[in-house]
Amino acid sequence: MAYLPVLIYLLLISFCKCDDQLTQVNRLISPSGKLVSKSGVFALGFFSPATSNQSLFLGIWYNNIPERTYVWVANRDNPITTPSSAMLAISNSSDLVLSDSKGRTVWTTMANVTGGDGAYAVLLDSGNLVLRLSNNATIWQSFDHPTDTILSNMKILLRYKEQVGMRLVAWKGLDDPTTGDFSCSGDPSSDLQVFVWHGTKPYYRSIVLDSVWVSGKAYGSSTSFMYQTYVNTQDEFYVIYTTSDGSPYMRIMLDYTGTFRLLSWNVNSSSWAIYSQRPAAIGDCDPYGSCGPFGYCDFTSVIPRCQCPDGFEPNGSNSSSGCRRKQQLRCGEGNHFMTMPGMKLPDKFFYVQDRSFEECAAECSRNCSCTAYAYTNLTITGSPGTTASQSRCLLWVGELVDMARNNLGDNLYLRLADSPGHKKSRYVVKVVVPIIACVLMLTCIYLVWKWISKGEKRNNENQNRAMLGNFRASHEVYEQNQEFPCINFEDVVTATNNFSDSNMLGEGGFGKVYKGKLGGGKEVAVKRLSTGSTQGLEHFTNEVVLIAKLQHKNLVRLLGCCIHGDDKLLIYEYLPNKSLDHFLFDPASKFILDWPTRFKIIKGVARGLLYLHQDSRLTIIHRDLKTSNILLDADMSPKISDFGMARIFGGNQQEANTNRVVGTYGYMSPEYAMDGVFSVKSDIYSFGVILLEIVSGLKISLPQLMDFPNLLAYAWRLWKDDKTMDLVDSSIAESCSKNEVLLCIHIGLLCVQDNPNSRPLMSSVVFMLENEQAALPAPIQPVYFAHRASETKQTGENTSSSNNNMSLTVLEGR
Structure with a gap:
């Protein structure tokens, strides 16, 4: 019995031992028990805030500096109110468990590992409390559960798969570690920015991947700094902060006022020095949206203050009310983009990938709702340890919020309306004797050149007249008194900058298409047919003969x-938007095609075909109707193009047979692809395919649905199973008119029926589209044949086709 007090004393010493590890044998008991990291940098133990001795918390703090600085708290929202004998221990299930004097669990790691005998916890010199199994496998660590502080080498997970990752939460007050009002996390909708939140409202926003923070950024002095690195893998997006060797203690914290601070320990003053903080200062215009819509916080001035961009004016005396335009934007009227350098880009953007700068600018220019765009080339760290380059095209629609100007930002291109009555400036040129002499000499040279080229021009004009005369003699579409415009070759060369590659809009099977500007500023599209191509000459003849006098919107x-030597050129009206397939099958562009626009395109194509088949003087069969041959003007109205394959029916002719099947597999009717027989019903079949593509947003080949041979099979199955609305493009499913969509799908299935006699005429199609209450017959299941060249019946020596995604002739705006 005499040795019993000694045994109890030794047991208490083992319980209160100051070490860096905690095992299942020993425990950490308040108030004096604590763990100290191997080099004495950090300590884990119990503490009470200065304002209250009745609340006990378990936390980690810097151990060897005089100012007590906490970096992590375990039970911040569940303090121990009877602090006499709190205890931290490792349970049989390998969990760290904090309990009060009554044995009630206050906090636990909830690792729940079975068979975890020999588990232990260790406090590292990095400030990380790690729970490990006996084989040293880590099953939990405090770095994965931060409170308000980021330490060196801590991996801050901003996104995991599609979910927001970690969240820093500030203290309630200066001496109150409970959960406060401010928090910090990644943007739920984008990897490109991080927010400080005040409750659920944004308080401060930082763009993390701009031209400066591409791979990292250093803070501090020449001898010590903290470096941040963003890493973006397939599943994770996170940031890691590292410090240079020999640096003093550095940490990043979100304080109770919502300020993000980078702090470094100053040995001389024995205090924490602030290297950087955001927002910059309480009361300035740095917090989120302080300057209102279209206003920006100007950090280039001595005192940061709200400013309005050029072309805007304050919207009242209060700077938070933002700015308003001096002249409102109007779709279709003149406007331009103003460059704003060094900008913190606004919030609420659309991120469009895989775009060049020119494509990004064009994407915004042709969309009247787009108010601004920005572009940056990014190089981000990939996995494992690699880098990958990608472009960033950002578009904004509506108001611009939370902008700032500094010396390290990006260029923002803001749309402004052109000033009324804007005229080109005129300059008075003072003529001196040497300039007069040069002008006279150049005039003489020009006159000599003009005299020499006059004969060549006359020969070309005669050649034009002769060939057009042959057209008039061999095609009844031309009347004897018709004068079809022949454009001078030199004018076309000048308009296209000598057929420069920078002016090229597209390339097809019979030549290239260029953008040009004729005298007077008229923009045109010039198709230059391949030199010496027999099919090219036939294509040229078809285009001139068929659509020279066709006038339809x-x-x-x-x-x-x-016609100039071997060059044969066709000059068309220029359309600013690209072809329908560019918008319809591009995930980043299809949002521009809302349902009213798609329905307008469907009706427009139907009216154009009705004109070709019935309302013009001749019956014209297009033979290559597809989405890439439907061009869109500035108002997204459709225009059928590329008549190089077209044929004329005269008199009472109903169908014809060809020795050379031309067109695009998938859009060709069965009787045409297999037997070479074509008629107006062939175009109606192609229209049905296009109609189903417009409604579904899917290509006819349907590579993403492997269970069906093509879109027709998929559409028929959904129709048969009474699941027709499942065919609708997801981008318009919520906003479209159900009656109009079902009507279009019904008409599309009628148009793609195998028997040509079962397909409706275009006059019936137009009537059905304009009259939703009209009674429609039930469609018959279409035939699904494989669209391969080897399965097409060849009735002659030559068979011509194009792939589903390639037009024989591309004529598009850019």
């Missing part, structure tokens, strides 16, 4: 032609 307009 849904057909592309041929303005003139030119």
